[in-house]
Amino acid sequence: MSEPLLAQERRLVTEVPGPKSAELARRRRAVVAAGVGSVLPVYAERAGGGVVVDVDGNSFIDFGSGIAVTNVGNSAEPVVRNVREQVGAFTHTCFMVTPYEGYVAVCEELAALVPGGHEKRSALFNSGAEAVENAVKIARAATGRNAVVAFDHAYHGRTNLTMAMTAKSAPYKQGFGPFAGEVYRAPLSYPYREPVEISGKEAAERAISLIESQVGAGNVACVVIEPIQGEGGFIEPAPGFLPRLAEWCQESGAVFVADEIQTGFCRTGDWFASEHEGIVPDLVTTAKGIAGGLPLAAVTGRAELMDAVHAGGLGGTYGGNPVACAAALGAIELMRSERLAERARGIGEAMSAALREIQRAHPVVGDIRGRGAMIAVELVKPGGKVPDAEAAKRIAADCHREGLLVLTAGTYGNVLRFLPPLVMPDHLLREGLDLLAGAFEKL
Ligand code: PMP
Numbered sequence: 001m002s003e004p005l006l007a008q009e010r011r012l013v014t015e016v017p018g019p020k021s022a023e024l025a026r027r028r029r030a031v032v033a034a035g036v037g038s039v040l041p042v043y044a045e046r047a048g049g050g051v052v053v054d055v056d057g058n059s060f061i062d063f064g065s066g067i068a069v070t071n072v073g074n075s076a077e078p079v080v081r082n083v084r085e086q087v088g089a090f091t092h093t094c095f096m097v098t099p100y101e102g103y104v105a106v107c108e109e110l111a112a113l114v115p116g117g118h119e120k121r122s123a124l125f126n127s128g129a130e131a132v133e134n135a136v137k138i139a140r141a142a143t144g145r146n147a148v149v150a151f152d153h154a155y156h157g158r159t160n161l162t163m164a165m166t167a168k169s170a171p172y173k174q175g176f177g178p179f180a181g182e183v184y185r186a187p188l189s190y191p192y193r194e195p196v197e198i199s200g201k202e203a204a205e206r207a208i209s210l211i212e213s214q215v216g217a218g219n220v221a222c223v224v225i226e227p228i229q230g231e232g233g234f235i236e237p238a239p240g241f242l243p244r245l246a247e248w249c250q251e252s253g254a255v256f257v258a259d260e261i262q263t264g265f266c267r268t269g270d271w272f273a274s275e276h277e278g279i280v281p282d283l284v285t286t287a288k289g290i291a292g293g294l295p296l297a298a299v300t301g302r303a304e305l306m307d308a309v310h311a312g313g314l315g316g317t318y319g320g321n322p323v324a325c326a327a328a329l330g331a332i333e334l335m336r337s338e339r340l341a342e343r344a345r346g347i348g349e350a351m352s353a354a355l356r357e358i359q360r361a362h363p364v365v366g367d368i369r370g371r372g373a374m375i376a377v378e379l380v381k382p383g384g385k386v387p388d389a390e391a392a393k394r395i396a397a398d399c400h401r402e403g404l405l406v407l408t409a410g411t412y413g414n415v416l417r418f419l420p421p422l423v424m425p426d427h428l429l430r431e432g433l434d435l436l437a438g439a440f441e442k443l
Contacts (some may be wrong), residue, residue, distance in 0.1 A: 001042050002423040006048040008425050010403040010435075011059040018056025023421055037171075039064070039407060040400045047074035050424030052405060055191070060405045061432040063418045067407065068230065068262045071289040071331070071340060072210070073423040078330035079292035086326035091156060093322070095124070096315045102325030109332050110300040113271050116280035121306035122298050124320030125295045128287035129157025129262035131297035132224065134160060134314060135283045138299060139222035139255035141151060142308035147219040149254075152188045153232030153411050156224065156259060163222060167232065180365070184215045189237035193385065200240030209249050220254040227273035230262030231408030232374035234417055236369050239277065246279050255305060257283045261297070262374070264288030266335050266422055267347040269372030275369065292331035296324035308420040340422040344372035347429060351375045351418055354433035362440045364391050376409065387412035398439040406431050 017025065024043045042054035048074070049365075053059045066069060072079065086102065095103050107122040114120060123138075125131050136148055149341035150156065150165040157163070158172060159436040164179035166172050173179070187210065198206075211220060223245060249256035258281035263273035267289060276280055283301035290296050295318075299306070334340070352368060355377055359365035366380035379391045392414045399406045409415045420429060 006046055006051055006053060007059065008049050008051060008428055010051070010061050010431060011057070012403050013058055014056045015215065016040075016058060016267075016365075016401055016403070018054065018058060020055040024055065031187055039396075040405055043121070047395040048076075049073050050421055050428040053304045058403065058410065060403050061428050061435070062405050063399075063432055064405045065405045065419045065421045066293065067288070068267055068419045069288045070293050071265050071267055071422045072074070072292045072334045072338075073421045074244040074293060075329065076292050076334050078333045079327045080178075080293075080330075082326035083294070083323055083329035086323050091321075091323055093320070094283065094317055095320050100322050100325075102322050102329065103289070103320040106299075106320065106325045106328050107294075109159045109329070110286070110298055113332070114284050114286075114300045115272055115298055116302075118280075119303040120300055121303050121305065122300040123314045124325070125287075125297040125299070125316060126295050126318050126321075126324075127157070128259075129159045129162040130263065130316070130319075131285040131287055131299050132156045132162050132165065132257075132259060133159060135224065135257045135259075135285050135299045135301075136222060136303070138283065138305060139257065139312070141313065142311075143253065144220055145221040145254075146182045147215045147221055148217065149186050149220055149223040150183060151186050151207070151225055151229075153190065153229050153235055154188075154224075154226065155229070157230030166177035184211070186210050186223075186384050190235050191238050192369070199243075200237070200238030201244050203238060204241045204244035204248070206253055214274075217254070218253040218304060220249075220252060220315065222255040222257050223249050224257040224259055226261075226263065228257045228263050228268060228371060228374060229278070230374075231409050231416035233369040233378060233412075234374060235358045236371060242274070242279050243277050249282070254328070255282045257281060257285065259285045261285055261287045263366065265331070266340040266344050267372060267374050267419070268370075269348060270341055271335075273371065290331065291324050291328040294321075294324040294327040296320070296328050301385070314330045319418040335422075338423065341372075342412050343422045344374075347420060347422065347424065348375055350426075350429055351433065354437065358437050358440050362443070364388060364440070364443065369418075373422055374417075375419055376415050378410065389413035392416050393438075394443060395439045398434060400443055402435050402438070406436070
């Protein structure tokens with residue numbers, strides 16, 4: 001039994017935020033910790049397809065997908081159907097106490113979908129950060145080594161180890177140290193900001209040279225990288241960078257971990273962004289898009305690495321919760337039946353074309369990048385490459401006032417990123433891009 005589809009329209013019936021949202025904000029201030037922020041303080045009541053509807057009846061075009069989560073849309077029919085069925089059967093037994101089929105079925109899907117024809121195993125968790133933590137545990141147990149290599153502009157989460165792996169200080173790390181040890185940072189390939197043009201392979205050699213000299217190849221348990229960096233500003237490394245890093249890991253006995261938490265599940269036009277250059281990571285971390293909005297995460301990888309961990313070494317009370325697994329099976333079914341990877345490519349073409357138009361008229365747009373339905377613009381002071389975070393903030397605020405939900409990102413806070421649900425209807429995508437163009441006009 002599916003919910004009737006929400007009207008797929010932008011609709012503003014009050015100021016933004018409206019009175020009911022303002023009242024909820026007042027209640028929130030009294031009881032919710034100030035450290036938890038919100039991009040757009042309108043309180044959601046319904047969401048589906050390409051819109052989020054707030055408690056005042058305003059309907060926003062969604063270019064955020066709850067930060068790359070609702071790839072299949074909110075309350076997608078197969079997700080709702082599976083969740084309803086599961087929630088009525090049982091909500092939790094704990095897989096570590098009495099297991100159930102849904103967990104196994106999700107791991108079967110992951111084994112089939114994650115790149116590589118090798119034998120794979122998965123372990124399920126609750127959040128992206130938890131998956132990254134566990135990937136590091138697995139790599140350390142399998143290699144008997146300690147060092148973790150992460151990259152400039154990386155984002156891997158907010159737990160202690162993943163904060164150490166995350167590059168940006170404010171707001172993610174500021175005041176929260178000391179951080180986990182044995183985490184080393186290597187330079188990325190960031191084509192737009194290289195001081196001189198440098199190929200992907202050369203950028204990889206630059207990183208490798210630093211790893212070899214400052215960490216020591218024989219000490220590296222794992223190299224962890226987002227194939228396209230998410231929070232860092234949708235930075236797509238130059239072609240050849242990722243393949244060379246993966247090759248170096250193989251030569252050096254280090255585990256190559258692709259953090260596909262933001263890029264995974266059809267977002268970039270493939271099931272996983274690693275596929276674009278034919279990379280076969282040793283381990284892949286996933287979360288976000290995997291379960292249509294329910295909390296689920298996974299580490300998937302080579303059987304011999306995954307099985308190197310002793311029984312009882314991995315897990316958690318809720319990891320692979322049955323309701324979240326049911327949701328994931330519904331979401332994956334929909335990604336397959338609706339060919340959402342292909343749809344992401346179409347969205348990417350439409351977005352890139354519109355953004356190129358905007359760039360022609362507005363030199364504040366320094367760079368357009370990303371892949372599939374994961375596209376961003378980096379804003380700079382015209383005439384150079386000095387980051388313009390203020391412009392990004394103003395454009396986002398204007399979009400929000402007009403009923404378009406957009407997110408910012410980037411080490412310098414000067415990136416606008418667009419992550420529409422992959423089921424967004426064309427007319428809303430076009431309207432959203434027109435609103436964006438309007439916001440640049442007003443800037
Ligand atoms: N890795 C990447 C690449 C991410 O984008 C995120 C979330 N933005 C995380 C890890 C952390 O995931 P979570 O917020 O679910 O812990």
